[in-house]
Amino acid sequence: EYGVSPQAGDEERVVESALRPHSLPDFIGQPKVARQLALVLEGAKRRGRPPDHVLLSGPPGLGKTSLALIIGSELGTSVKITSGPAIERSGDLAAMLSNLGPGDVLFIDEIHRIARPAEELLYMAMEDFRVDVVVGKGPGATAIPLEISPFTLVGATTRAGLLTGPLRDRFGFVGQMEFYEPAELQQVLARSADLLGVELTDDGSAEIARRSRGTPRIANRLLRRVRDYAEVEADGRVTRAVARAALALYDVDELGLDRLDREVLDALVTKFSGGPVGVSTLAVAVGEEPHTVEEVCEPFLVRAGLLARTPRGRVATEAAWRHLGRPLPRGGIP
Ligand code: ADP
Numbered sequence: 001e002y003g004v005s006p007q008a009g010d011e012e013r014v015v016e017s018a019l020r021p022h023s024l025p026d027f028i029g030q031p032k033v034a035r036q037l038a039l040v041l042e043g044a045k046r047r048g049r050p051p052d053h054v055l056l057s058g059p060p061g062l063g064k065t066s067l068a069l070i071i072g073s074e075l076g077t078s079v080k081i082t083s084g085p086a087i088e089r090s091g092d093l094a095a096m097l098s099n100l101g102p103g104d105v106l107f108i109d110e111i112h113r114i115a116r117p118a119e120e121l122l123y124m125a126m127e128d129f130r131v132d133v134v135v136g137k138g139p140g141a142t143a144i145p146l147e148i149s150p151f152t153l154v155g156a157t158t159r160a161g162l163l164t165g166p167l168r169d170r171f172g173f174v175g176q177m178e179f180y181e182p183a184e185l186q187q188v189l190a191r192s193a194d195l196l197g198v199e200l201t202d203d204g205s206a207e208i209a210r211r212s213r214g215t216p217r218i219a220n221r222l223l224r225r226v227r228d229y230a231e232v233e234a235d236g237r238v239t240r241a242v243a244r245a246a247l248a249l250y251d252v253d254e255l256g257l258d259r260l261d262r263e264v265l266d267a268l269v270t271k272f273s274g275g276p277v278g279v280s281t282l283a284v285a286v287g288e289e290p291h292t293v294e295e296v297c298e299p300f301l302v303r304a305g306l307l308a309r310t311p312r313g314r315v316a317t318e319a320a321w322r323h324l325g326r327p328l329p330r331g332g333i334p
Contacts, residue, residue, distance in 0.1 A: 005258050006061040006215050006296065019192050019220050020066050022073055028191065028216075029184035030063065033175035037067070040173050041074050050103045051075070052172025053126055053153040055111075057160040059299050061217030062177040064156040068107040071154055079105040079154075084113035090121045094131045094146070097121075102149040111155035112162035119167055126153055126170045158295035179214030179303055182206065188216045189223055193238070198227045203240035211247055213256035213300055225250055255304055255323060260288065260297050265306060268316045269324055274333065276313030 008016060021027045024038055037054070044051035054071065056064040065081075072079035080096065087093050087108075100106060108114065114122070125131050129150050132143040153171075157163060160174055168174075180188070186202075186209045193200035200223070208226060212219035223238070229246035230238045253262065267285040268275055279298075283290040288297075298314075301307035306320040321328050 005260070006059060006213065006217060008061070008217060012217075012221070015224070016217070016220070019195055020069065021063075021191075022070065024070055024074060026191075027063065027066065027070060028187045029180045030175075030177055033067070033177060036173065037071070037175060041071065045075070050077075050150050050152045053155070053170060055155045055157065055160060055163070055168070055171040055174045056177060057157050057174065058177030059158055059179070059215070059296055061215040062179070063216060064177060065107065065109065067175075068105065068154040068156065071152065072105040075103060075105070075152075077101070077103045077105055079107055081107045081109070083109040084111050084115075087114055087118045090115070090117040091133075093118045093121055094133055097125050097131055097148045097151075098146060100149050100151045102151075104149065104151050105154055106151055107154045107156070109156045110158075111167070112157045112159075119164065122153075123166060123170060158291075162291075162295070179300065180212075180216060180219075181214075182209040185209035185212050185214070185216065185219045188219050192220050192223055196223070196227065198223070198230075198238060199236065200238045201240065204238040204243045207240050207243040207247070208238075211252050211254065211256040213258060213261075214303065218256070218258075222247065222250075222252060255306075257301075257304075257306075257323075260286065260292070261301055264293060264297050265301065265316060265320050265324060268307070268314060269321060269326060274321070274329055275315035276310055278313045282314055 024034055027034055040051050040054070056067055058064065069079055078101065080100065082096060096106070121131055125148060129148050131146050131148060133146050134141055134143050136142060155171065160168060186205045189200060189205040189208055208219060208222050212222055226238050226243050226246040229249065230236050230242045234242050263286045264282060267282060268277065271285050279294050280290045283293040286293070298307060302309060306317055306323060308315045308317055315333070318328060318333050
């Protein structure tokens with residue numbers, strides 16, 4: 001599916017690596033996290049010690065992986081990449097940890113999905129740079145402590161609250177990533193257009209930025225689609241008119257909502273008369289996991305002013321009814 005989902009497909013990962021920022025000054029937006037992180041890294045460099053473990057939280061496509069790679073390049077160390085769901089047995093993690101060189105960065109994406117035994121192994125590794133390797137089975141099994149190199153763990157998660165307390169407490173720094181402002185996305189687009197050799201006008205980039213769901217990954221993806229259109233149907237320049245025509249062709253929402261965002265809003269309005277309704281009920285109605293609706297979809301809908309979280313459940317705002325082109329309910333918004 002082409003889509004405007006904030007998640008990346010495998011092929012896209014390859015294209016993305018060409019557009020990744022490689023240093024903190026290259027990294028656009030997230031002023032708070034970037035400044036805090038710069039201090040954490042500088043302090044560690046001065047002390048000649050690996051920095052504290054870093055947890056980055058926020059919806060997909062906002063630059064968590066990019067920042068993990070930047071941490072490695074700023075420190076001049078290598079970065080090993082894995083993800084919570086990929087670590088099936090704690091032995092896999094132990095092997096990975098013991099292969100780290102001094103000061104290396106281990107990046108674990110979706111760290112909240114790590115299996116419990118592996119998570120417990122991680123506690124000791126993070127705290128004491130040691131793991132217990134269990135040899136043998138049953139009553140004769142013994143745990144052999146194994147030293148590992150001091151390293152920095154960078155974990156990424158959609159929301160810090162999804163981590164267990166003990167895991168969260170072992171991170172010395174938690175960076176909360178925010179959706180990007182349109183002006184910041186325009187900077188991302190200008191940089192990418194440069195790298196791709198695309199001529200992009202200011203109003204062309206404003207049009208793409210506005211519909212990118214506050215997400216650099218989506219901005220870059222839309223730029224590639226609009227570029228195709230510009231090359232085939234126009235003179236190659238991405239102007240506002242070209243961007244509008246291309247985005248209309250690809251069904252990109254005027255506000256940047258993706259398929260799931262729209263389905264959630266649509267269900268809320270049509271099946272539940274605008275709410276209030278609980279998030280699990282809403283998730284069932286669109287055939288999604290509640291946590292996907294809650295962690296991926298809702299943050300953007302709330303920020304776009306289309307959905308409100310109330311103590312009684314989720315409610316569609318007036319703007320949501322308008323955006324879906326539906327008449328407002330008679331009795332008003334619940
Ligand atoms: P996440 O790990 O949060 O899902 P990524 O780090 O993979 O996000 O970012 C997705 C893509 O978006 C990257 O390939 C990069 O091209 C682009 N990107 C993300 N953040 C920035 C940024 N701050 N500046 C420039 N490009 C960015």
